[in-house]
Amino acid sequence: MKKLINDPRAVVDESVEGFGLAYGDLVTVHTDPLFITRADAPVKGKVGLVSGGGSGHEPLHAGYVGKGMLDAAVPGAVFTSPTPDQIIPATLAVDGGAGVVHIVKNYTGDVLNFETAAEMAQAEGVEVRTVLVNDDVAVEDSLYTAGRRGVGGTVLVEKIAGAAADRGDNLDAVAAIGSRVNANVRSMGMALAACTVPHAGVPSFELAEDEIEIGIGIHGEPGRHRIPMENADGITDRLLEAILTDLSLNQGEKVLLFVNGMGGTPLSELYIVYRRAAKVLAEKGFTVERSLVGNYITAIEMQGCSITVLRLDDEMIQLWDAPVHTPALRWGI
Amino acid sequence: MKKLINDPRAVVDESVEGFGLAYGDLVTVHTDPLFITRADAPVKGKVGLVSGGGSGHEPLHAGYVGKGMLDAAVPGAVFTSPTPDQIIPATLAVDGGAGVVHIVKNYTGDVLNFETAAEMAQAEGVEVRTVLVNDDVAVEDSLYTAGRRGVGGTVLVEKIAGAAADRGDNLDAVAAIGSRVNANVRSMGMALAACTVPHAGVPSFELAEDEIEIGIGIHGEPGRHRIPMENADGITDRLLEAILTDLSLNQGEKVLLFVNGMGGTPLSELYIVYRRAAKVLAEKGFTVERSLVGNYITAIEMQGCSITVLRLDDEMIQLWDAPVHTPALRWGI
Amino acid sequence: MGLDADWAMSWLRAAAAVLADQRAYLCDLDRAIGDGDHGENMDRGFQALLAKLDEAPPATPGAALKLTAMTLMSKVGGAAGPLYGTAFLRAATALGEASELDGSQVAEALAAARDGIVARGKAELQDKTMVDAWTPAVDAARAAAEAGSAPLQVLEAAAKAAQDGAVATDPLVARKGRASYLGERSAGHRDPGAVSTALILQAAADTVAQA
């Protein structure tokens, strides 16, 4: 394993420290327990947004803390959900009196830890609502699983719910728009090569030179199945078909197309995937109204990509376009 | 070689096409010959900025086309400088009557091709000035080399000169501020693992599990020397020392600290490098006034990083902070 | 050795030692069908517990289990943190202020722990989770206790059943937790949480036996 790290056990702490040094004008890093808030938290009268999960998905979540998006991010150990004793103080720290929304990706660990934290924060007098994100169509038969995972759609939920909170929506309204985004978003990912968790020191799985994993999550876990290598257009068609089958868009509907890199894939390749996806969507009669291309929710240095499609309505477009000022996403300010 | 591509020979065309589809509101992609301009080019009365070079460094250069930065980008084949017959029409297309500045990284190929193009564009009646970027301190004895390479500093030159053009500076003034940035910026890079050029299909060089390359450029070429693996702090100290020895800052001077990923390194690791670099600069009595952390000038999926330090003056800070709206760098708008 | 506070502390220290020792093994199991962190998570939690036990040694077995619950909840994270946290908390509540445990108290504490895990995680038997170790352990412990066995025999029965239960997860297709995302591909691998359960229970039995 070759990584730009010092002690494998110190990766999260040191990385967050560096992040805090680079973005000290935007965020405050709290240690013991570890969480990150907006520098100006709590914002009085505004609904607070808290998200979190294992580390290793950077810029998610800390990179989305700032005006128009999250009020706090709670990073766990690498690929391990954070604990209630981090989530609770983060929740209290960003409550501006209007309550707090937890945005939780649907993994057993995240769900259980946020659930406990929400109960305890409520006991401390903060109203909490939870938006569960479960957009991964790779998990087909959710009756026999822990349910669909939360993946790329999380970024879109955080942006749009964040904008709703920023314009003054109340607690239930912010949670409702977050859930509406989740209901209209679908994702699917693939890997060319696995990532290496620092404390493990070996790749999470081994792929031969002519194999790829389809239907991966964001934790370096193996995917639903392994297939022979395909070219970018073939891979794109495969991911998109799974998404569209599930989303069942109507002709003429507007979508946001999000092509995401898993961390070790160059931007040039993401553009090649975007090219195909945009063309296929157009051919099928859908309108790509907004787009996002880049490394926004990653699995350390995994090579691969995910595609996310969000069915847009006018309010979502307006909230997507609303100003945002975070380390990783910024416009209008 | 596993990549998200179709035909290895079509990588640049398809990638730029996807880029154009994703950012159609900001840029226009011209084909045959291939170059990218601002959607609203030429901007009447404004000095035009053109940069270019081999592809494989995304988001450089096309990602920096837009208000407050470049007017045109000219992508060559992967790691191969573009040709005059691309540079000339790009130059003509963005001349708003106030002349055009070419920002050229100091590589023999780029220099020769831009030189020829500048002559021909002048012959067509467009005033051209050239800003040469050569910030790489890894190239020590420039008497015996083609001179220092242009690397990370290029992004800063493009932003700051772009802001000068945007506020209405004339041709000589824009070129002068570009050269002033170049005179005050130094960079050095390293690789944990090489990249694979698509048409080659094999890595540019092989590194053992316990070796790293120090003093690499951005074209997948081997570096100045190969050393045993070190931790992130050790690597950071090494790169920073070479930079500071060359830049000779005075106590209390303000700097911009730019930690750049080579394409395959996760953000989390760049933060760990940033952490150390920011601490060392502070300890030495310099003020990190602005910073930039991320993948801004890459070598496809190379794993590694570069550090860039720019000595700031008040005008540079003002121009750095000025609004910019490009696919890859955006603030204030 | 009587099952008093000292025993509880010895047990928890032994559990910490065996989890540290098996860290890589548990990670390997988790890498095959999960995200490779189970050993790391358990080790982090039990190392933190060691420090807490030194700071303020608990006065009863129940207090020791409550401290364990709180520490695991705040240090382990992932799915295992809340599940083991709840398990130890429910067991502590079941034991109350008892200063030394008999066989049926041991069995009832194990049952309370298992019920807590099921309440939190909603897993059923054969879902390929730690429940597949806990439930046979509870059944075996209850049978032993009802037959009037001493605490050592109750714990030994529980540990052996947990270990058999862990082995029996090999052919199962996971339906809960991260391994469920793999579908059929999860078959042929052992569930890491079931294995850590067996290790912790075996440490409990060993601590009595070695006293």
Added chain:
Amino acid sequence: MGLDADWAMSWLRAAAAVLADQRAYLCDLDRAIGDGDHGENMDRGFQALLAKLDEAPPATPGAALKLTAMTLMSKVGGAAGPLYGTAFLRAATALGEASELDGSQVAEALAAARDGIVARGKAELQDKTMVDAWTPAVDAARAAAEAGSAPLQVLEAAAKAAQDGAVATDPLVARKGRASYLGERSAGHRDPGAVSTALILQAAADTVAQA
């Protein structure tokens, strides 16, 4: 075969064929001390040239070289594009309207090409660049021409000297071009541009010989 326009076209087609054939080899040489694209660049340029030659066959050797110059300049990129572009352009200018070349015209065209490369690239002998193939080629060609040799012998002398010059770059430390960034590490490798020069000149001689 006389060195007329047909010969020039046959030569350029033969050069394109050998560069296509040696594409991977030239890339390998460039990967060792540069960025691995020299074979790709030359092949791209000469393939484009083939298309142009078919479209509008030039009427004189000079016109063929001028077409080559323009095509390489616009299709090769990198350092090699402008350098070969200038070389072929200067050679074309030196030949003027001549319809068939004698030995001394060949030698002077080679000298003009070399001078163009030096004017653009500022490399000196022993800087480990294509100049280390061109300059011995020019010297050998001139010597042969002055001795009154036929064009075939002039080209053969040039090609052999270029090839020897390319081999002689092996121990050199590069001082120009991308290889110079490697410093001492560039020694022990052959310069790709010197090799492509030798291949192109050998194709010129072979085309006369095989006619």
